[in-house]
Amino acid sequence: MGQTAVQAVNLPRPEPARPQRLTRRQALACGATGFATLATRSSASWFRDLFPFGASRDAPAEIFKGDAPDDTTWELWQRRGWVREAAHYLKHDRNVQCKVCPNNCLLAPGDRSHCRNKVNRDGVLYTMAYGNPCTFHIDPVEKKPLFHFLPGSRTFSLATSGCVFRCLNCQNWEISQKKPEETKSAAGAELRFRPPVPATLTADDMARLSLFPDDVAAVAVALRCPSVSYTYAEPTAFYEYTADSCRAVRDRGLKNIIVTCGSIEERALRELAPFVDAAHVDLKGFSDDIYWKLNSGRLQPILRTLEIYRELGVWFEIINLVVPGYTDDLDGIRRMCGWLVEHLGPDRPLHFSRFHPQHRLEHLPATPVQVLIEARAIARSAGLHYVYIGNVPGLAGAGDTLCPQCGRTIAMRDIYAVTRLELDDGRCRHCRTPIAGVWV
Numbered sequence: 471m472g473q474t475a476v477q478a479v480n481l482p483r484p485e486p487a488r489p490q491r492l493t494r495r496q497a498l499a500c501g502a503t504g505f506a507t508l509a510t511r512s513s514a515s516w517f518r519d520l521f522p523f524g525a526s527r528d529a530p531a532e533i534f535k536g537d538a539p540d541d542t543t544w545e546l547w548q549r550r551g552w553v554r555e556a557a558h559y560l561k562h563d564r565n566v567q568c569k570v571c572p573n574n575c576l577l578a579p580g581d582r583s584h585c586r587n588k589v590n591r592d593g594v595l596y597t598m599a600y601g602n603p604c605t606f607h608i609d610p611v612e613k614k615p616l617f618h619f620l621p622g623s624r625t626f627s628l629a630t631s632g633c634v635f636r637c638l639n640c641q642n643w644e645i646s647q648k649k650p651e652e653t654k655s656a657a658g659a660e661l662r663f664r665p666p667v668p669a670t671l672t673a674d675d676m677a678r679l680s681l682f683p684d685d686v687a688a689v690a691v692a693l694r695c696p697s698v699s700y701t702y703a704e705p706t707a708f709y710e711y712t713a714d715s716c717r718a719v720r721d722r723g724l725k726n727i728i729v730t731c732g733s734i735e736e737r738a739l740r741e742l743a744p745f746v747d748a749a750h751v752d753l754k755g756f757s758d759d760i761y762w763k764l765n766s767g768r769l770q771p772i773l774r775t776l777e778i779y780r781e782l783g784v785w786f787e788i789i790n791l792v793v794p795g796y797t798d799d800l801d802g803i804r805r806m807c808g809w810l811v812e813h814l815g816p817d818r819p820l821h822f823s824r825f826h827p828q829h830r831l832e833h834l835p836a837t838p839v840q841v842l843i844e845a846r847a848i849a850r851s852a853g854l855h856y857v858y859i860g861n862v863p864g865l866a867g868a869g870d871t872l873c874p875q876c877g878r879t880i881a882m883r884d885i886y887a888v889t890r891l892e893l894d895d896g897r898c899r900h901c902r903t904p905i906a907g908v909w910v
């Protein structure tokens with residue numbers, strides 16, 4: 471956490487369309503014409519195509535019925551290059567189903583998706599979040615947070631609107647819970663952001679600015695950032711833009727960082743992962759019930775994402791926001807840490823983060839610091855080697871890395887600044903033990 475988008479632009483906001491939660495019965499009815507198309511196949515096979523991972527049967531997809539943009543807006547956005555045919559979707563006659571995340575949005579023509587970024591236009595699924603970030607910044611990589619990846623480096627960080635979740639505590643709801651037309655405007659002259667980069671941008675510039683994948687890479691090079699981060703909102707919700715940018719960035723010899731809730735379908739993840747150098751994954755709790763209530767998501771897809779990243783050898787770190795009354799149960803934290811050690815090994819960094827009242831949880835108190843200290847003790851006694859506490863400025867040792875072999879402090883951090891680093895070639899300077907991470 472600690473990821474705040476400070477440059478979200480404010481445009482006139484149209485009245486949001488009323489979302490409709492599709493029941494499974496309605497979803498199936500929506501796909502009825504698709505069923506006719508696939509009539510030669512067994513109904514079980516058709517059902518598996520619609521819900522191949524099972525959990526999607528209970529998907530929380532909110533579909534914004536009839537909320538696709540009007541013809542004038544669509545033409546403007548097309549001309550600007552901000553709409554692309556979506557990746558990973560199924561056609562059922564004129565209905566379409568996105569397969570990028572477990573929400574598996576099923577859209578009739580004219581509908582908008584749960585993440586607000588995708589629409590069914592004449593039987594084709596399009597993303598409207600392409601080449602049109604609503605915010606970008608240069609951040610220290612420690613802000614993601616990633617403590618074991620290119621320490622002290624800067625990362626060019628960007629986001630579009632939209633999210634696959636509905637977290638009650640969202641820090642960046644002003645972009646994550648907006649549709650693209652609420653954060654960007656295709657009216658006026660085109661403005662492409664690319665080198666030489668201007669020193670300043672106005673809110674109006676940001677609203678109409680394009681930043682296409684090749685330009686993302688070129689800008690990061692010009693700004694001397696060794697990596698690009700897809701962050702602030704949820705890169706799964708702007709999957710196509712993320713995937714194309716990752717390829718362009720890799721082509722320029724830079725690295726890609728995904729900051730994600732981890733709720734993504736396996737096929738989409740496996741296609742993206744070869745271009746990902748590091749991921750920060752939110753493990754928001756260890757109870758499916760709490761995931762549903764707090765985030766509108768499910769636990770199992772997140773655990774699967776963590777295991778896939780491990781299997782593929784992508785460096786990743788885990789963050790767990792401790793929210794009073796939701797995820798501060800120490801028994802739950804103990805079970806979570808046990809799972810992490812068993813399934814991911816002891817070297818996976820875990821960041822406990824302090825909750826501060828915001829968005830729909832403004833009535834809650836901040837997490838007591840003592841709870842975070844106890845959570846850290848539980849994680850260490852479970853066997854995790856690298857455990858941190860975030861969002862508590864001034865707490866001694868909160869961001870320190872201890873050598874798991876000799877116990878010496880080998881890295882010290884003051885919020886996002888690395889103040890001491892006693893590593894040589896990724897090894898503890900004192901006892902030469904390799905320290906897990908990507909150091910150069």
Ligand code: SF4
Pocket residue numbers: 568569570571572573574575583584585586587588633634706707
């Ligand atoms: S990425 Fe968006 S459109 Fe696709 S399934 Fe997830 S929420 Fe729905």
Ligand SMILES: [Zn+2]
Pocket residue numbers: 873874875876877878898899900901902903
């Ligand atoms: Zn050591």
